[in-house]
Amino acid sequence: MAQKKKASQTSFKTLPKAATGIQGLDEITGGGLPRGRPTLVSGGAGSGKTLFGLEFLVRGATQYSEPGVFMSFEESIPDLTKNAASLGFDLERLVADKKLFLDHVSITRTEIEETGEYDLDGLFIRIADAVQRVGARRVILDTIEALFGDLPNPGILRAEIRRLFGWLKQKGLTTVITAERDRPDRLTRHGIEEFVSDCVILLDHRIREEISTRRLRIVKYRGSTHGTNEYPFLIDDQGISVLPISSLGLDHAAPAVRISSGIARLDGMLGGKGFYRGSSILVSGGSGTGKTSVAAHFVDAACRRGERCLFFAFEESPRQIVRNMRSIGIDLDPWVRKGLLLFQAARPTYGGIEQHLLVTHRCIASFHPSVVVVDPVTNLLMVSTLNEVRSMLTRLVDFLKTEGITAIFTSLTAAGGALEASEADVSSLMDSWLLLESIEVGGERNRALLVLKSRGMEHSNQIREFLLTDDGLRLLDVYLGPEGVLTGSARVSQEVREKAAGTARLQEQGSRRRELERKRRIFEARMAMLRAEFEAEAEIIQQTISESESLGEEMVQDRGRMVRSRKADTSAYKKEGRAKAARKR
Numbered sequence: 001m002a003q004k005k006k007a008s009q010t011s012f013k014t015l016p017k018a019a020t021g022i023q024g025l026d027e028i029t030g031g032g033l034p035r036g037r038p039t040l041v042s043g044g045a046g047s048g049k050t051l052f053g054l055e056f057l058v059r060g061a062t063q064y065s066e067p068g069v070f071m072s073f074e075e076s077i078p079d080l081t082k083n084a085a086s087l088g089f090d091l092e093r094l095v096a097d098k099k100l101f102l103d104h105v106s107i108t109r110t111e112i113e114e115t116g117e118y119d120l121d122g123l124f125i126r127i128a129d130a131v132q133r134v135g136a137r138r139v140i141l142d143t144i145e146a147l148f149g150d151l152p153n154p155g156i157l158r159a160e161i162r163r164l165f166g167w168l169k170q171k172g173l174t175t176v177i178t179a180e181r182d183r184p185d186r187l188t189r190h191g192i193e194e195f196v197s198d199c200v201i202l203l204d205h206r207i208r209e210e211i212s213t214r215r216l217r218i219v220k221y222r223g224s225t226h227g228t229n230e231y232p233f234l235i236d237d238q239g240i241s242v243l244p245i246s247s248l249g250l251d252h253a254a255p256a257v258r259i260s261s262g263i264a265r266l267d268g269m270l271g272g273k274g275f276y277r278g279s280s281i282l283v284s285g286g287s288g289t290g291k292t293s294v295a296a297h298f299v300d301a302a303c304r305r306g307e308r309c310l311f312f313a314f315e316e317s318p319r320q321i322v323r324n325m326r327s328i329g330i331d332l333d334p335w336v337r338k339g340l341l342l343f344q345a346a347r348p349t350y351g352g353i354e355q356h357l358l359v360t361h362r363c364i365a366s367f368h369p370s371v372v373v374v375d376p377v378t379n380l381l382m383v384s385t386l387n388e389v390r391s392m393l394t395r396l397v398d399f400l401k402t403e404g405i406t407a408i409f410t411s412l413t414a415a416g417g418a419l420e421a422s423e424a425d426v427s428s429l430m431d432s433w434l435l436l437e438s439i440e441v442g443g444e445r446n447r448a449l450l451v452l453k454s455r456g457m458e459h460s461n462q463i464r465e466f467l468l469t470d471d472g473l474r475l476l477d478v479y480l481g482p483e484g485v486l487t488g489s490a491r492v493s494q495e496v497r498e499k500a501a502g503t504a505r506l507q508e509q510g511s512r513r514r515e516l517e518r519k520r521r522i523f524e525a526r527m528a529m530l531r532a533e534f535e536a537e538a539e540i541i542q543q544t545i546s547e548s549e550s551l552g553e554e555m556v557q558d559r560g561r562m563v564r565s566r567k568a569d570t571s572a573y574k575k576e577g578r579a580k581a582a583r584k585r
Contacts, residue, residue: 015223018066018138018174021059022052024242028227029218034198036172037222038165042179043203048214048235049178050075051087052203053140055239056176058089060138061099066174068138069101069130073146077102087239101130105147120160123147124167131173139168143178165196198222204230213352216242232354234362241358243395252401253278254456259406262301263294265475266434269451269460275432276456278404280397282427284411285436289447290466291410292316293473294434295373296325296332298408303335307370310363311343314379318343329472342367353384353392360396364403372400376410377426393426431455437463449475 017031026032033039033056043049057068072080080102081091094100105126127139141147144161168175177197200219205212215230233242258273267274275281281298283291299309313321321343322332335341344363348356364372374396380389393409400407411426413435427433432454438445449466451459465476 017224018060019064020056021063022055022240022242024231024233025216025240028231028242029199029221030224030226033174033176034222034224035174036169037198038168038175038177038196039199039201040177040179040197041201041203042181042219044181044205047181047203047205048233048240049180049203050080050083050142051235052201052240053142053176053178054080054084054089055087057100057138057140058084058091058094061094066137067099067101067134068140069103069127069134069136070140070142071103071105071127071130072142073105074143075104077104080104087237089239098134101134101136103130120147120164123164127168128171131171137174139173139175141175141177143180145180162196169198203233213354215354232352232358234355234358238362241362243354243358243361252398253404255404258457259305260301261294262297262299263473263475265464266449269462269464269475270432270454271458273457275406275454277406278401279406279431279455280400280429281406281408281432281434282411282430283408283434283436284413284427286413286438289436289438290468290473291412291436292321292375293325293328293330293468294436295375295408295410296321296328296330297473299341299371299373300330300332300335302371302406303332303338303340307340308367309335309341309371309373310367310369311341311373311375312360312363313343313345313375314348315376316345318345327470328468329470342369348379348382351383353380353388356380356383357392357396361399364400364405369405372405372407374407374409376412378412390426394429397429427452439465 014030016035017029017033018035019026019032020029041049041052054070057070060066060068070080075083084091091100091102095102103126105123130136131139165177181202197220199221202217202219204215204217206215207213214233214235216233217230218226218228231242233240255277257277258275259277260267260274261270283294285291295311299311302309311318311321316324318336322336325332332341336343342363344359351359360374377389377393380392384392397407409426409430430453433452435450435452437448437450439448447466447468448463450463451461453459467474467476
């Protein structure tokens with residue numbers, strides 16, 4: 001039973017698809033457009049319908065060896081060729097190589113009149129002939145409204161549209177049919193095409209608060225799963241780029257490698273090793289607190305390691321940043337010349353929030369950096385709402401983590417806000433958060449740094465004062481006084497007082513050591529004198545004892561001589577002598 005189930009699973013085949021070659025679109029469609037079936041691309045004027053079909057055709061011919069036919073009902077071939085050249089597509093060369101066939105079918109309103117039986121047999125013959133000339137497998141019809149014009153009979157219109165889509169499907173041609181959307185409540189002018197199409201893609205070009213944004217949405221896709229969100233897309237000199245925002249999940253790696261911040265004492269505040277590679281770091285603070293300087297230190301350290309850095313600047317020009325960083329001893333210009341550092345500087349108002357995100361993706365894909373700096377993210381609030389900026393940064397952070405890129409985001413904090421306030425409200429997305437503050441003490445303002453969080457590592461919880469010197473950013477130990485943290489002149493005064501107190505302590509200790517040494521010498525002198533007196537007295541006493549013993553022996557000897565001279569009893573003498581000898585023993 002298990003073997004039968006396994007066999008049935010392996011025999012299941014997904015819907016054949018034709019890759020579009022459009023960046024991001026193949027990802028959200030699960031491989032491309034339905035092969036051998038018609039796809040409807042709907043949108044208003046200027047939404048990019050013609051370009052969509054043209055790029056699908058060119059990518060198929062150049063990347064997938066699938067020749068194609070472009071049949072235009074509005075734009076002439078010379079105009080089409082010139083417009084495509086601005087995007088880098090050489091249609092004339094592809095036509096000469098028989099990889100493309102371009103045809104312009106001119107239809108005027110006087111030619112579309114209901115005289116007798118109306119059908120598209122002539123169009124079918126023309127398409128079949130074009131397909132046969134180049135062996136086409138892809139066909140673009142641009143646009144279907146020009147083909148039918150103002151045909152008044154809805155029955156004939158519906159029948160011919162169904163017959164057109166059915167004929168293309170029968171021929172096994174992967175077809176893109178463009179259609180105009182003139183009302184927001186339906187996808188096409190006739191309201192029929194979306195029902196007979198196997199895949200429907202809606203392109204939208206909207207203007208909000210004078211900012212242009214483009215969105216793409218897959219309305220339906222028969223026989224295939226697909227992304228259902230609105231996806232931002234960009235049209236530039238490289239064609240169309242679609243950002244598949246919903247495909248980014250929380251499945252990125254978590255490297256254990258640590259890299260230096262470029263500031264030795266800051267590394268010390270992070271367990272002595274710096275940040276994790278591939279992490280996202282937020283440096284927030286008020287205006288003038290040194291956010292860009294901290295980021296520049298990180299960039300300089302990365303370039304010294306031979307890593308590439310991509311710097312997105314929304315406030316200052318690259319030359320201005322390089323000049324300003326020289327004032328604190330950081331010269332970024334050599335890294336620019338060596339190709340290790342690339343600046344992308346522009347005002348946020350040059351495009352919508354989606355365009356910024358797509359440009360960021362494209363720059364990262366082409367430059368392959370190890371470090372990315374966005375300075376500052378709060379400027380993006382000029383072109384979008386807080387929720388949209390947060391959504392954009394969420395996508396960007398996920399993308400950078402997936403690529404293993406270490407990112408630094410600077411953010412302007414609200415004036416007078418809470419300690420953890422950030423105008424961009426993105427602190428929860430970050431792995432590490434450095435807060436730079438301007439502290440006012442004694443009529444002067446001084447800078448201080450605090451590590452609010454750093455996931456997965458020990459870090460200091462102390463506030464450190466820092467100075468921007470000729471040798472870069474220098475972190476100092478702050479002093480706590482009765483009024484709180486002491487910085488600037490108050491810190492210098494405290495240092496002077498502590499130094500004076502330390503000198504006084506050293507002097508007092510020296511004086512006490514000298515007094516102790518003097519007393520030790522006096523003690524040793526007294527001990528020497530007492531020892532000399534003792535030895536002298538001991539010598540006198542010992543001499544007295546020796547003299548007394550000698551006198552006693554002489555007396556005994558004298559007594560013996562007297563006894564012998566008197567001829568007394570010698571036994572008594574001997575007995576007395578033995579007794580004395582015994583006592584001596």
